[in-house]
Amino acid sequence: MTADTEVPPIVSMRGTTIEFPGVKALDGVDFTLRPGEVHSLMGENGAGKSTLIKALTGVYQIDSGTITVGGRTQTFDSTADAQAAGISTVYQEVNLCTNLSVGENVMLGHEPRRTFGIDWSGAHKEAARHLGSLGLDLDTHSPLSSHSIAIQQLVAIARAMVLDAKVLILDEPTSSLDRGEVEQLFDVIRSLRDKGVAILFVSHFLDQVYEISDRLTVLRNGKLVGEHLVGDLPREALVTEMIGRELDELAALSTVADRTINRAAHPVLRAEGVGKKGIVEPADLDVFEGEVVGIAGLLGSGRTELVRLLYGADKADSGTIAVRGKKAKIHQPRHAIDSRIAFSSENRRSEGVVADLTVAENMILGVQARRGWLHRVSKAEQDAIVSEYMTALGVRPADPNVPIGNLSGGNQQKVLIARWLAMQPELLILDEPTRGIDVGAKADIQRKVAELSAQGLSVVFISSELEEVLRISQRVNVMRDRRKVGELDSHDVDLDGLIDYIANAEADAPAAAQKGA
Amino acid sequence: MTAQTLEAPKTSSPGAIKQFAARHASVLPTLAAIVILVIVLIGAQVEFGNFLTARNMSALLLDNAYLMVLAVGMTFVIVTGGIDLSVGSVMAFTGILGSSMLASGTPVWIVIPAMLGGGAAIGTLIGVLVQYFNVQPFIASLAGLFLGRGLAYVVSLSSVRVENEGILWLQTTRFYLGDWYITPTGIIALLVVAIGAITMAWTRFGRTVYAIGGSEQSARLMGLSVARTKVAVYVISGLCGGLAGLLLTAYSGAGYPRNGIGTELDVIACVVIGGTLLTGGRGYVLGSMIGVFVFGTIKTIISFMGAEQSWTHIIVGALLLLFIVVQRAIVARSDRNT
Numbered sequence: 013m014t015a016d017t018e019v020p021p022i023v024s025m026r027g028t029t030i031e032f033p034g035v036k037a038l039d040g041v042d043f044t045l046r047p048g049e050v051h052s053l054m055g056e057n058g059a060g061k062s063t064l065i066k067a068l069t070g071v072y073q074i075d076s077g078t079i080t081v082g083g084r085t086q087t088f089d090s091t092a093d094a095q096a097a098g099i100s101t102v103y104q105e106v107n108l109c110t111n112l113s114v115g116e117n118v119m120l121g122h123e124p125r126r127t128f129g130i131d132w133s134g135a136h137k138e139a140a141r142h143l144g145s146l147g148l149d150l151d152t153h154s155p156l157s158s159h160s161i162a163i164q165q166l167v168a169i170a171r172a173m174v175l176d177a178k179v180l181i182l183d184e185p186t187s188s189l190d191r192g193e194v195e196q197l198f199d200v201i202r203s204l205r206d207k208g209v210a211i212l213f214v215s216h217f218l219d220q221v222y223e224i225s226d227r228l229t230v231l232r233n234g235k236l237v238g239e240h241l242v243g244d245l246p247r248e249a250l251v252t253e254m255i256g257r258e259l260d261e262l263a264a265l266s267t268v269a270d271r272t273i274n275r276a277a278h279p280v281l282r283a284e285g286v287g288k289k290g291i292v293e294p295a296d297l298d299v300f301e302g303e304v305v306g307i308a309g310l311l312g313s314g315r316t317e318l319v320r321l322l323y324g325a326d327k328a329d330s331g332t333i334a335v336r337g338k339k340a341k342i343h344q345p346r347h348a349i350d351s352r353i354a355f356s357s358e359n360r361r362s363e364g365v366v367a368d369l370t371v372a373e374n375m376i377l378g379v380q381a382r383r384g385w386l387h388r389v390s391k392a393e394q395d396a397i398v399s400e401y402m403t404a405l406g407v408r409p410a411d412p413n414v415p416i417g418n419l420s421g422g423n424q425q426k427v428l429i430a431r432w433l434a435m436q437p438e439l440l441i442l443d444e445p446t447r448g449i450d451v452g453a454k455a456d457i458q459r460k461v462a463e464l465s466a467q468g469l470s471v472v473f474i475s476s477e478l479e480e481v482l483r484i485s486q487r488v489n490v491m492r493d494r495r496k497v498g499e500l501d502s503h504d505v506d507l508d509g510l511i512d513y514i515a516n517a518e519a520d521a522p523a524a525a526q527k528g529a
Numbered sequence: 530m531t532a533q534t535l536e537a538p539k540t541s542s543p544g545a546i547k548q549f550a551a552r553h554a555s556v557l558p559t560l561a562a563i564v565i566l567v568i569v570l571i572g573a574q575v576e577f578g579n580f581l582t583a584r585n586m587s588a589l590l591l592d593n594a595y596l597m598v599l600a601v602g603m604t605f606v607i608v609t610g611g612i613d614l615s616v617g618s619v620m621a622f623t624g625i626l627g628s629s630m631l632a633s634g635t636p637v638w639i640v641i642p643a644m645l646g647g648g649a650a651i652g653t654l655i656g657v658l659v660q661y662f663n664v665q666p667f668i669a670s671l672a673g674l675f676l677g678r679g680l681a682y683v684v685s686l687s688s689v690r691v692e693n694e695g696i697l698w699l700q701t702t703r704f705y706l707g708d709w710y711i712t713p714t715g716i717i718a719l720l721v722v723a724i725g726a727i728t729m730a731w732t733r734f735g736r737t738v739y740a741i742g743g744s745e746q747s748a749r750l751m752g753l754s755v756a757r758t759k760v761a762v763y764v765i766s767g768l769c770g771g772l773a774g775l776l777l778t779a780y781s782g783a784g785y786p787r788n789g790i791g792t793e794l795d796v797i798a799c800v801v802i803g804g805t806l807l808t809g810g811r812g813y814v815l816g817s818m819i820g821v822f823v824f825g826t827i828k829t830i831i832s833f834m835g836a837e838q839s840w841t842h843i844i845v846g847a848l849l850l851l852f853i854v855v856q857r858a859i860v861a862r863s864d865r866n867t
Contacts, residue, residue, distance in 0.1 A: 092752035107750040109743030111810035129731025
């Protein structure tokens, strides 16, 4: 480390430890943040990034260690304490009040006051000034709900400026922004950095981390792995530090797709002309035994809508479905489950995990539901299922009695997959199983899918990450504008080819329609 | 993409109307309540010919003063996203408490603080249950409802007449302006509305109430004093219950333990008709006052017609339904804009 270390740090955390029942979320972590730097906090899900941020913002109280801010040792009992010490946070899900105006959100709790209450015109002027310093020209009287998430995020940053924040924490700020919006955010971050604000940045996107950061701190399993200047740490080294093992495994997976599939027998699932008016146009889809069929396409292209029809979550109004050559009526999820089709939804939080139940209970849920509530799954059987899948999927922490809400996103996803696997399906539909989870857990899940398909399980795999779809599928169905536009053999196409296919397929019909309009 | 392309549109006259609508979407339900009030008043005048008289309109305020005070407190609670079912019983309890104390010779300067304090105490209890014991506001205030009613019966099982001149003065004194008049009870009610409206619009406490209703989680993360504010709104509602007890006692010249059964629902109806969103985050104290006037006018019309008073509830029920649908539509529209 060079000259920068001479700048006295604004935040210094020493030996920070936070424990939850059964989990040591942070274990003696040291963390230093200096004024005028963008410092990225890196780590897999469950590494302790969120916990560290929550300790620094007063949401969690630390069990041991010290937090020093601006040379003074602090104990934060609430977010208000942390804000008073100059630490402001902008969260992934913007934490502002959408029912109030833009100006009020910026100024809330800090409005200028006169003898008779709040000076509203002054408040709006000040809000406009702070927004202006970020290059935003908004009507401060407009309700916050009338603006995009990107703008709301910038409004949240403007709020931090009102608090005269010396430290600005940005927790996954870019996850719902498009490229142009990210650029605008980065411009704001750079100008704040140049004004001497210390910025703690968290993102899953390595490109963005390398673009904006000056320094990186890497955590793994609640422990500090290292702190580096960004120039000193190439990406491969960073990923290795994050997941603690070489990335060979991902490379090894690329051979998975090469397995030959017996397409002579009846397919496990054959859908012919399955569609629903206004939702997704009629499409054909075959899945053979032991095959992984990918569905690629942009967000909103009808991927999820199509598989929901196959699973009976929505009722198709055209087409037929055959399971192993026999016509099947799948109008409800129940029918699909009876045909041994399982569906893991993309909405992990709302349609998957039951946060208050333990990991074990979440896993058993599917099996129990299938048996009916009168036929209890015996304790021994439960333990067998749970221990089998805990190890098979590498769920961390390896304690089945922890509430699932305490687990990271990636590990919750593993538990959900275990829930479906425990029902021994013949076809598993995975909708965005790797979204929002880190590299290590992604590799785990991809490896597991590959293994299972080698054992004969059929899988329909949806992902926004085209590389991932190509890597593990034998065939890729391409969807666009709520229509299946083609089917590719993944041997015949590389990533650029696939992107090209999605893009070019996009060019014909809608372009003509636009000219007409 | 630059900052310019991201700015909100603010040009041309249809744009200006749109902008006004966007800025003030939350006022629309209250404006609708005013429109309904005007329609109801004009309709009644056309039908009866002698409805819009100074005497009649003055009586509207006099008859509904206690309801208005309760509605102010309820507005605070509902804007945070809560509900207070206890207000009718609190009013009955403080009313009978005050009358009995007066009957046993307690001086009025002790009685009035005792009534207000009794209401505030029950409010505090509900607030603490909601905030620190994580009890649903519905359940916590239901407990408050039973507690208040029970305490009222403990104080007295029958009506207790009030002879105290100070209390009766509140009701019998009439300040005239032409044919219009106002009683001290009416003045108190309007003062409470004014204080409530100013608190909600121009104090940090008031804005915190709105922020909690918008998103409690966000309000907490923004460093606002959520816990204190949430308890405070129930204390305010309880205090308003105590004050309403005083006004009702003055109005009826007696305390009665069975007063105000179901009043909490009338109050909630008035607040919702006045444009406050039951899910919290939007609403105005002045709107609640309009809501009370709508409610009171309908009641007066029914008695003009000589019909059963149950028709009041049927009509108020229908209005309530209409307003909830209108509010849903407005909220759905503003959500779509995101």
